Amino acid sequence: MKSKMTARQRQMIMLLLDSSEEITAAEIAGNIGVSVRTVHREMEDTEQILHDFGLALSRKSGKGIQVNGAEKELERLRIFLQEEKPEAFSGEERQIFELCSLLEAKEPLKLFALSHTLKVTVATVSNDLDELEPWLRKFGLQLVRRRGYGVEITGSEADMRRALCRLAAEHLDQSDLVSRVPRTGGHIVFRKLLSAIGQIRLLAVESLLWDMEWSWTSELTENVYMELLLGLSVCVRRGEIGMVLRSPEEASSLRKSGYRNISGSEQFVNRLEEKLELKLPKTEILYIACLLDRAQESISSADFVYGDIALMDTVYRLTEQAVQRTGIPFQGDRILREGLLEHIELAMRRIREGTRIRNPLLGPIRKDYHYLFRIIRDSVEELGLDFPVPDEEIAFLVMHFGASAERLNQLSRKVRAILVCTSGLSSSRLLGERLRKEMPQLEIRGNASWYEAARMHKEDYDLIISTIDLPLEKDKYIKISPLLTAEEIDKLMRFIHNMTQREEDSGALPEQDQLTAAEAAEDRIRSYRGLLNEIEGLLESFRCCPLDNDGTDLPDTIRQMLDKLRGSGVTDAPEILVEKLLEREKMASQVIPDTGLALFHTRSSNVLKSSLTAYRLKEPLILNGNTEVGTILLMLAPRTLPKESLEVLSEISAMLLDTELVHLLEKGTESEIRTCLSAGLLHFFENKR
Template identity: 75%
Template sequence: MLRKITARQRQMIQLLLDNREEITAAEIAGNIGVSVRTVHREMEDTEHILQDFGLTLSRKSGKGIQMNGPETGLGQLRHFLRAEKPAEYSGEERKIFELCSLIETEEPLKLFALAHTLKVTVATVSNDLDELEPWVRKFGLQLVRRRGYGVEITGAEADKRRALCRLAAEHLDQSDLVGRGPQPEGEGSPVFRKLLAAVGQSRLLNVENLLWDMEWNWTAELPESVYMELLLGLSVAVRRWEIGMVIHDSEEKAYPRISDHQNISGAEQFVKQLKNEMNLSLPTSETLYIAEWFDRAQESSGHDDFVHGDIGLMGLVYRLTEQVVKRTGFPFQSDRILREGLLEHVEQALRRIREGTRIRNPLLGPIRKDYQYLFRMIRDAVEELKLDLAVPDEEIAFLVMHFGASTERLSQLRRNVRAILVCASGLSSSRLLGERLRKEMPQLEILGNVSWYEAARMPEEDYDLIISTIDLPMEKDQYIRISPLLTAEETDKLLRYIQNKAPAEDGSASAGEEDQPVTGESVIGRLRSYKGLLDEIDGLVERFRYYSLSNEGMDLENTIGAMLDKLRGSGVTDDPKTLQNRLLEREKMASQVIPDTRLALFHTRSSHVLMSSLTLYRLQSPLILDGNTEVTTILLMLAPKVLSKESLEVLSEISAMLLDTDLMRLLEERPEQEIRTYLSAELLRFFENKR
């Protein structure tokens, strides 16, 4: 029996019928007013519909999507589209609409009113609500339904905002939020418009401009994912203020650190400005709410530490890389960019899987096809890790993007056109696109992967062109938009754009490195960076010390105290007691034990550390950590709170080196000078690769 189709599926099918040649997902998305991710999400159901008519879809790498099948089937499909009245909303769209409607009002809604709006039966809406109830509960909210009363979502205002942020994260792309203005009434999906309105999309760029007007250094240093999460959270708050939904002062008890917001003064400035612009009166609790967002953004930005996640995470990435190396024979373990990217991605991926977040990867289909061999190898490698959770294909595809980018970092030729990349799908897709660009266009020098908000603010003299996979809030002639997979047509389009936009061969920006003006990453800047790296390496190696620690009868707290006593008079710290407490807190938060060893890494940054320090302790009496692991050796890494980029890179490199079996053996068994020599050689190699 033929199935009902949604209005969006009807539009997609009609486009495929009308275009007998291939059409890209990006072109489909542009024609029907949705994101590329939505097109890929709808494609599977669309294929099932076409199968009813004996039709199929073929995807050709570099060209696009094409409908295939006999003329009789195509004719039947055309007749069906003329006769069939489409269902207004898919099941997923209905649930988004229902959630937005319920969270946007404080009054109960009647089931029949929702059913009438969605053009379905009351029983269908009731079934939708049954499926939504577990999702609602995850945010501490309650779905209340009573006969004659209606349905409503009750709970704290802050929890409703969390739910809206998650809803946006699951169903919207960055390009949906920043790449377009509000859609005119009647254009695009009404559900799409409703969700954008609920999360304050029309106010998002205004909020962002105000955030930058504050001129705080820390906002410019936030990673893209953290920045986007912060911006979305602030926009949701502003939208809620506009419709009268505020956090009342009686809800202050919901904040665990009410008197300890490090950004309270900044939040007061920010909220004051918004109150003036919007002519609103807001309670003190809203200032505390904004301060909590600012605090959380700074804490999650990664600048408080120099070790990626915990040691267990580093071990997991190391084992995954080794498994892929074993299967492919490719030396991935030597790629520092790959390692850093995996550490950042895997930490977030594990959190998403454990939280049950719906994981979407719009590039899953093309990646599984274009990188079939690598996809299978990485799936096998992940299975070999024997994790206590199921890793979906969407996450495997993200990993393929990281490893695929690494394989394409083989031949790096000299560049003469400076480009920056902006990608919506995250770090992995931007790196993959960057490597494909380098391979296809040797004349390109990819300066880096930046977020859309950074691209809009970069001085024009620092680059020659911007390449983006999303619409940007800037003039169309300031950048070129392509898809993350770089089709053949897009390669030609980009070449023509470079010829028209990039400077001539004899221009100062592209005629050769020696003729470039001293702007951006200038010669002087590079020299200072090299000096900073060498100074940090030299200082750390010179200050490295080894001690045999007599800790019989001591617990962990006293052992750490004895370790810090050894640093007295060295000038490393002015407050050992504070450092002792910080190290103990960190040990409670995450494992410090290096997997499959009796070695632990204790590390922290603090204003009470005056210079970076690396110290090794071999314990006379083993400590029991992680429940039942005997630790006999501890490496202590300390660094100042304020740390240069070069110092952070060196310390991060050392922490990653701890996964090397040779270094672990040296730390556990060999004398101080032999360890120092090894560290010197490895850090010199790191420095030479940075040049």
């Protein structure tokens, strides 16, 4: 039987025992001062402790969690809790505390001092440090330990900041970072980590970043925006405690080429110093310029939703496997396809980098979607990937497929709602579909990041539904858990009822309803027109040309392709496009699997209008190691595009998995290719209606 448990586990068990009915994870989190994510993370060990006492956890979808067992065993556990002194920290908590302490220390720390603070033996701390060494080496850092000297982390300041940012990403929610209400009653380890990353300054830094009004920041994904913000916050915190970069070489270690945002960084640092009353050396301007450059470059690396053809093929095969096992026509759900492409690319990167993957909803998903979980696990295994996929990632995929299944029952809606959900795109879509199903009066207008929601115009929505605390006044939004319990549905119903009642009393609702219906009809007409205009323009300008590339390399072949577009008004800077297309090719294979066809594509401000052309090469190129490519499909688009244009371009990319179209691109006539494209895009348009 377990004789020790952490203080947090003890608190959770006591709450469960004291409750006469089910209690939600959100309620447990609120009572003990941690995030819902942390509660789910602790639940597996807590369940094992209860099992040791002959008890079990019962989870009821929509209601919550409850301890079940004989009264005799329940009483025995109560007595044990009264007599048992819990461990102050779990092993994971100790290591977070040790890392934060060492990364902020200006001189070596004594093992005895750490062991005294953590209330464990020196040997325990030494063992913790043994386990931390491989993690630190991933960031180019070394753990130095000498008798009589103590222990310290050595390495560059830039690498120490990278380690802190990764530590925060692995153990904190976005809610922990952006909430206005500090968790003063939270665990000491939680507070230690928040302090180390400068959370107290984070919202002030974010406000300054937004006030810079750089056009590119609005194009960043939520993940990239948070990475940038976290990097800036850590930079400020390190500056405040004197841990600054000492040389330009150290500051520029994140880049191998020149800086794009030096001027912007200098302006930002000037405002930062003025607002926060601190002084940063010139080297920090270079460092912040690196952070800004990396964030901005992430935009160009995500030119189209369907960038990596091999990735698209993986998504296609996964979807087909799920269709065969369930009979549900997932392949017709474009929202699912887009979501899977976005998620799987990030998931593969996380797995290959060895990043710790956490999914706070793993337990509930396994329980509530056990059949679908097994189906998706089997489908993933069938793909034959060269790396194991953990259950946490399978659960994320289940969210996508679960949301797709829920979409079959969409109903009419009246109240415009925006979702803010930091567990990721998959969980926000699953929550959105469950909301639509349970509350048909809701019109989910889309998902927003916390920083977008904080700045939205009231005219754009009636209601913000968030799974985290937002930096807004409490009456500006409603907070629920991602699992949408029965109590939260009631809470939402009351909120909507009260809101609509107030609007009816003021006489605003009838007019608003009329405007909303009219605007919705006009929006659909505009969307259809945009789709048809994009389809018509691409089909009319499509050309399939022979290209004499004999004796030329890839860069010169691309130059020849762009030269064919001269006079068409597609681009005003072909040489810049050559660089972007080559950069894209280095990032991921452009070759369609098992074919001699490659798709080269980019979006750029130097592209003036969308273009789709195919080129039959006289001399095949060797790409992707050893693949002979005889035909290149070139897709170009402006940097700023309406969503309808993006949808059409993405659909064309997806059509490249159709063997008939691939065969025609390699061997068919221009007329045959255009006919095939027309039929596919017509089918796409009719399904959109």
